[in-house]
Amino acid sequence: xxxxxxxxxxxxxxxxxxxxxxxxxxxxxxxxxxxxxxxxxxxxxxxxxxxxxxxxxxxxxxxxxxxxxxxxxxxxxxxxxxxxxxxxxxxxxxxxxxxxxxxxxxxxxxxxxxxxxxxxxxxxxxxxxxxxxxxxxxxxxxxx
Numbered sequence: 314x315x316x317x318x319x320x321x322x323x324x325x326x327x328x329x330x331x332x333x334x335x336x337x338x339x340x341x342x343x344x345x346x347x348x349x350x351x352x353x354x355x356x357x358x359x360x361x362x363x364x365x366x367x368x369x370x371x372x373x374x375x376x377x378x379x380x381x382x383x384x385x386x387x388x389x390x391x392x393x394x395x396x397x398x399x400x401x402x403x404x405x406x407x408x409x410x411x412x413x414x415x416x417x418x419x420x421x422x423x424x425x426x427x428x429x430x431x432x433x434x435x436x437x438x439x440x441x442x443x444x445x446x447x448x449x450x451x452x453x454x455x456x457x
Contacts, residue, residue: 314452320361321362324340336441343442346446347360376407384402385449394428413436415439
């Protein structure tokens with residue numbers, strides 16, 4: 314099984330950006346957590362992060378021809394604005410889980426809007442970095 318883990322804007326700033334909301338663990342900690350879990354389950358994972366919407370759309374489109382079985386995406390701020398990411402996910406048709414480190418339902422009203430959720434099969438919110446593992450486990454069970 315091959316999973317694409319895609320992270321949007323500012324996820325690379327984990328540990329620095331609002332640690333009271335996102336925690337003190339870094340982006341490198343997140344990548345290590347995901348890689349370690351996937352290694353124990355013999356899951357091939359590719360992890361990408363970008364602050365640029367077009368890069369994320371390209372990565373989603375490229376997943377179609379690179380053997381990706383499932384996508385875990387934390388679109389960051391593009392959650393609330395990117396119809397392009399939604400359209401790319403719909404176009405490729407790959408099972409997708411949306412992840413948010415914080416509980417977006419307990420934050421500003423604009424954070425409650427998610428275009429990606431119109432396609433994603435599942436949303437994992439407010440579980441911190443562990444939410445990525447929850448998302449991967451869901452895809453494992455679905456695709457297993």
